[in-house]
Amino acid sequence: MAQKVFGIDFGSDSTKIYRKGQGVVYNQKSVIAFKNHTKILAIGDEAFEMYGKTPESINVTFPIAHGVINSFANMLSLLNCMFLDLERVFGKFRGSEYYVAVPSDITEVEKKAFYDLVDGTLVRPKRIRLVEKPIADAIGAGVDIVKSQGTMVVNIGSETTEISIISLGGILFSKLLPIGGRTFNENIINMIRRKYNLLIGEKTAESLKLELANFSSKRDDSMNAFGRDLVTGLPRESLVTTELVNDAISESMQSIFENIRVILDRTPPEIAADVYHNGICLTGGSANLPGLSFLFSTNLGNNKVTVSDFGVMTVTNGLAKIMEDRYYDRYAVSLKQALAEDKFPL
Ligand SMILES: Nc1ncnc2c1ncn2[C@@H]1O[C@H](COP(=O)(O)OP(=O)(O)OP(=O)(O)O)[C@@H](O)[C@H]1O
Numbered sequence: 001m002a003q004k005v006f007g008i009d010f011g012s013d014s015t016k017i018y019r020k021g022q023g024v025v026y027n028q029k030s031v032i033a034f035k036n037h038t039k040i041l042a043i044g045d046e047a048f049e050m051y052g053k054t055p056e057s058i059n060v061t062f063p064i065a066h067g068v069i070n071s072f073a074n075m076l077s078l079l080n081c082m083f084l085d086l087e088r089v090f091g092k093f094r095g096s097e098y099y100v101a102v103p104s105d106i107t108e109v110e111k112k113a114f115y116d117l118v119d120g121t122l123v124r125p126k127r128i129r130l131v132e133k134p135i136a137d138a139i140g141a142g143v144d145i146v147k148s149q150g151t152m153v154v155n156i157g158s159e160t161t162e163i164s165i166i167s168l169g170g171i172l173f174s175k176l177l178p179i180g181g182r183t184f185n186e187n188i189i190n191m192i193r194r195k196y197n198l199l200i201g202e203k204t205a206e207s208l209k210l211e212l213a214n215f216s217s218k219r220d221d222s223m224n225a226f227g228r229d230l231v232t233g234l235p236r237e238s239l240v241t242t243e244l245v246n247d248a249i250s251e252s253m254q255s256i257f258e259n260i261r262v263i264l265d266r267t268p269p270e271i272a273a274d275v276y277h278n279g280i281c282l283t284g285g286s287a288n289l290p291g292l293s294f295l296f297s298t299n300l301g302n303n304k305v306t307v308s309d310f311g312v313m314t315v316t317n318g319l320a321k322i323m324e325d326r327y328y329d330r331y332a333v334s335l336k337q338a339l340a341e342d343k344f345p346l
């Protein structure tokens with residue numbers, strides 16, 4: 001029987017909720033739209049539809065930014081609305097339990113904010129436990145985290161890239177970079193502005209990325225992109241190629257590679273050697289970029305780069321395993337434990 005136990009991955013792009021014994025029950029944009037700054041107009045995917053098209057009286061906000069809560073009040077409103085929607089389908093949530101995935105490389109205050117968020121909702125949780133995101137991510141991707149001595153997991157999401165080294169069931173190192181799929185979109189917007197004097201919107205950039213980006217082969221596709229000519233001010237279209245999109249995204253990719261090189265450089269030699277042998281596991285939505293494992297292999301000199309089958313759902317899948325399998329239960333900790341444990345010895 002399905003129980004009232006939920007696992008939540010609050011992403012900068014989308015919030016994913018898993019219900020124990022049942023499966024994923026929510027996966028929508030982490031977005032809330034207000035009218036006149038107070039009245040909630042829409043949440044989730046419906047609110048995101050309005051993004052970039054609204055009059056001044058409506059504002060569409062993303063309360064999670066770069067992996068942390070940037071507006072507690074807006075996120076609380078959003079979460080209360082999500083729970084209300086879910087309660088309509090599943091009945092009352094009162095007295096339920098929550099497993100919340102939190103990034104490792106953030107401050108104690110930022111970690112506690114995730115706890116306070118769920119604790120502050122109208123559903124009055126019975127128990128909240130925190131799970132370090134890199135652990136959930138690795139378990140979700142299928143890494144044998146207990147036996148594995150030195151595996152690198154790189155979660156490339158929407159506004160973050162979380163680079164972690166997992167060894168013998170713990171996190172040896174984790175770094176959260178403010179780079180992700182939205183950064184790639186900005187790279188594309190900037191490059192098209194520079195090259196063609198054309199200003200395109202973020203949703204157009206996202207479509208260009210999904211249609212054209214490909215690091216695997218010499219495949220060169222192209223697609224027309226509409227925007228505003230920066231000289232005449234009139235709408236115009238330009239032909240955009242795979243090469244341009246790849247070049248634009250490469251700017252941010254180089255920064256990710258540079259960070260990985262620095263991390264490996266600072267890692268004790270035995271563990272660095274293990275990472276070399278065990279390889280690098282790519283997770284998160286942006287790991288779906290075609291040919292990304294090839295790009296990583298060539299830039300980092302590691303030919304064991306794999307991509308998680310679960311993509312955006314990798315962390316959620318890990319939470320699911322932790323909730324369903326008692327063997328993994330030790331990875332869900334109380335707020336006190338989460339704040340007390342020093343997991344970053346490097
Ligand atoms: N096939 C694909 N190719 C390239 N990018 C993709 C693909 N599918 C999804 N993405 C990108 O993945 C991102 C969303 O990934 P994900 O759900 O892991 O992010 P998030 O968890 O919400 O954010 P974060 O972890 O950064 O806080 C979006 O930026 C989207 O553009």
Ligand SMILES: [Mg+2]
Nearest residue numbers: 011012157284
């Ligand atoms: Mg994420």
